[in-house]
Amino acid sequence: MPEESFFQDQYFIKMRKERLEAFSDGVIAIIITIMVLEIKVPLGDTFKDLRPLVPVISSYVLSFIYLGIYWNNHHHMMHTVKRVTGDILWANLHLLFWLSLIPFVTGWMGENHFTPLPMAMYGFILLMAAIAYYVLQTRIITNHGRDSLLSRAIGKDIKGKMSPVLYLMAIGLCWISQWIAGGIYILVALIWLVPDKRIEIIFKNEEEREVK
Amino acid sequence: MPEESFFQDQYFIKMRKERLEAFSDGVIAIIITIMVLEIKVPLGDTFKDLRPLVPVISSYVLSFIYLGIYWNNHHHMMHTVKRVTGDILWANLHLLFWLSLIPFVTGWMGENHFTPLPMAMYGFILLMAAIAYYVLQTRIITNHGRDSLLSRAIGKDIKGKMSPVLYLMAIGLCWISQWIAGGIYILVALIWLVPDKRIEIIFKNEEEREVK
């Protein structure tokens, strides 16, 4: 039954990617949702009782946007994957590991009203997540060839190279001004907020070429 | 290999929608379930120890129904989507953001036995979720054309326009009578409880026309 085993294998590769996506989606969905558990229900019922929640909710909003960006870009990147190898799988779990620590640093930063160390730790986790994302991206390109879709799509990857530098700057600045550090975290989010049009455009170009 | 890239692209668009649905389902499923974690296990084991749980469980029931309605209608609306663009994706995350705050306000309202401010905050989150839903709906129609299935299905969208007005009324009434405010929250839930027949009917009509 060689033919069957061939299809079996096609199925194998396809399923692996789908399960990887589904698992990653699941983990990111849980991370983004359990973060809300860090917002403790206040004991009182007056506006005064809500005031300490302002920094908690602000940091929740920022982390929600960051996780949304990661989910969105992860989605685009995964789309270019044809083969899931062991190193892609573990590079992906490595990324999920750093993302899973976001609720913890979000809660710590929010409850301490953006004091230097919690704020720097927040930047550190973002930095590690960015590095993990870069590693995953590199593993996918290595496995699919320099000429692959992802490789062409990211091009010089200016965003990807700029983000860690900005995070490092922000971490250092936490002890000087929490406003500048926070501003940089928001800035990086804004840079990425635009979904990764590069991959979309390449796809569109190929489709248009097709139509002609 | 232009043909392959064409199918690739078809696959691309299809998968994006499925992942968007799966991610939204995941987040709503988690929200609806972690809400139960706000119901703290009482220390004693008598009927008296259960009494303070009555408002907590009542607000849980109401929020469970609201999230069920959102899941159901989100499902119907997503069904009409053919292309997932960046703005649909972020409008969807924006909706999930407000839904994710429901467990927090549910717990706050329940533990404070429906005092004015927590009850108004509950209405505020429902209002923001309703607006986010409306924005998402508008983005989908803009992307799929005024003549699209969704556009025909929602028609004048009386429910969608009435709900925010009712929420605003309820928020103001929280300081006058918690019973009236609560009654309005229940009323809006009842209005929506009927699944969005409009889309179902349009589908049915098209199918019947098909059979002829």
Next chain:
Amino acid sequence: MPEESFFQDQYFIKMRKERLEAFSDGVIAIIITIMVLEIKVPLGDTFKDLRPLVPVISSYVLSFIYLGIYWNNHHHMMHTVKRVTGDILWANLHLLFWLSLIPFVTGWMGENHFTPLPMAMYGFILLMAAIAYYVLQTRIITNHGRDSLLSRAIGKDIKGKMSPVLYLMAIGLCWISQWIAGGIYILVALIWLVPDKRIEIIFKNEEEREVK
């Protein structure tokens, strides 16, 4: 484009069922897992510190098995569904509502070492879940006809009719003997532990008839 709309509709019905299954699976998976959060990490590190966990873990095991049974039978039942109507959807959410309260009563029963009231409440939630399951089953049969697969598969549904009676008995017996009540809860679990062979057998018979 009548043909397209026809397929569209086929897709519509199929997707609804898959999303219903996926959502139910998600909720049950979350319920079964967050239940473990009720097992509080003990402060000490001796065997003595583990002793109070014995009732907590026992009740966790029992609830884990119950949720496993519900997931399994829900799976079998959903398999027979061809059309998801509004009433099936809400009957399903109604079932999930009662299942979502299982972690709460499990924690309460475990922490109070099986005293009468928490134990009766546990039985009450099981009773309501059993009734919700029965309602869902009835809605599916009503929608698919008396002669449908599910209808033939469940036959006289002895298990389904016996369980609520046994739960009611156990609830009453909680104030007489916690051992008998607990024994009944275990007994009902054992009765259901066998996966619903009835549906499997009917499927098998049809397949065999096919082969001939």
Next chain:
Amino acid sequence: MPEESFFQDQYFIKMRKERLEAFSDGVIAIIITIMVLEIKVPLGDTFKDLRPLVPVISSYVLSFIYLGIYWNNHHHMMHTVKRVTGDILWANLHLLFWLSLIPFVTGWMGENHFTPLPMAMYGFILLMAAIAYYVLQTRIITNHGRDSLLSRAIGKDIKGKMSPVLYLMAIGLCWISQWIAGGIYILVALIWLVPDKRIEIIFKNEEEREVK
């Protein structure tokens, strides 16, 4: 309509496996993520406040890797499954049960800074999960025949047989040296960290044979 019922049945078997995979993925994704809830946000905001988190985070990292391994290998194993029978379903739930206790023992071990009993309990849960995995593997082979893909893939299953022995050794050594016990837990993780190449190789061989 015998033909329809035949396809129906094919669909039946296929869906069951997919739902089993999806459910398992969901549970593992939730377990791996809620574990982070055991890392309590510290009250202070100095480096000193972070120090007690070092053992908590170390044990989190180890458990994250273990759950990643289980997810990965479960994935490979499930891939070889063609028929989901009742015993496979329950053997799978049995595995998920032990995995669900990992967050609890991880938190207990981390908060007690690796004292003997919590560390031995951690090993005990790993041991039970390993046994449950072995039972599941055996059930699959029994159902698919000695000559099945999984059977050939695991071969003598040296890793699978060695792990429980190593866990048992580590459990005993917890009272002698926490470093050696911890070292063994890390060692077993490293042994498994390599994804189960055996199944991948068998698939690859079959594919190559195919190409010739």
